[in-house]
Amino acid sequence: MSATAFSSVKLPAHLVEQARQAAQPMRRSVASQIEYWATLGQIVEHTGLSVSEARSAIEQYEAATSRNSALVAPASVNDLTARLLAAQTRGTLAQRVRDVVQENQAKAAAV
Numbered sequence: 001m002s003a004t005a006f007s008s009v010k011l012p013a014h015l016v017e018q019a020r021q022a023a024q025p026m027r028r029s030v031a032s033q034i035e036y037w038a039t040l041g042q043i044v045e046h047t048g049l050s051v052s053e054a055r056s057a058i059e060q061y062e063a064a065t066s067r068n069s070a071l072v073a074p075a076s077v078n079d080l081t082a083r084l085l086a087a088q089t090r091g092t093l094a095q096r097v098r099d100v101v102q103e104n105q106a107k108a109a110a111v
Helices: 013-026 030-047 051-066 077-090 092-110
Strands: none
Touching: 013 030, 030 051, 030 077, 030 092, 051 092, 077 092
């Protein structure tokens, strides 16, 4: 029996439906959407952020990179995953996450 690059797993039906709905506007498959979420989850878990801190950091990171005309929207989930992993390797995503966390902590302390 030959080895394959894919494995089957059982997932709750509601998660698969959420992935289906999220995947359609991004033109991803359900599997690609779940893979995208898993990649983001790995990055977030590795940095030790809360969900809200991670969401804010990712939104700000994407907004900052979209302002840079040299960067274009990724053509596929694999391209996006590669960009996220490259940013993680360079430390730019982690630095942006730290900056956002510090900004949020400063805002919270001022209140």
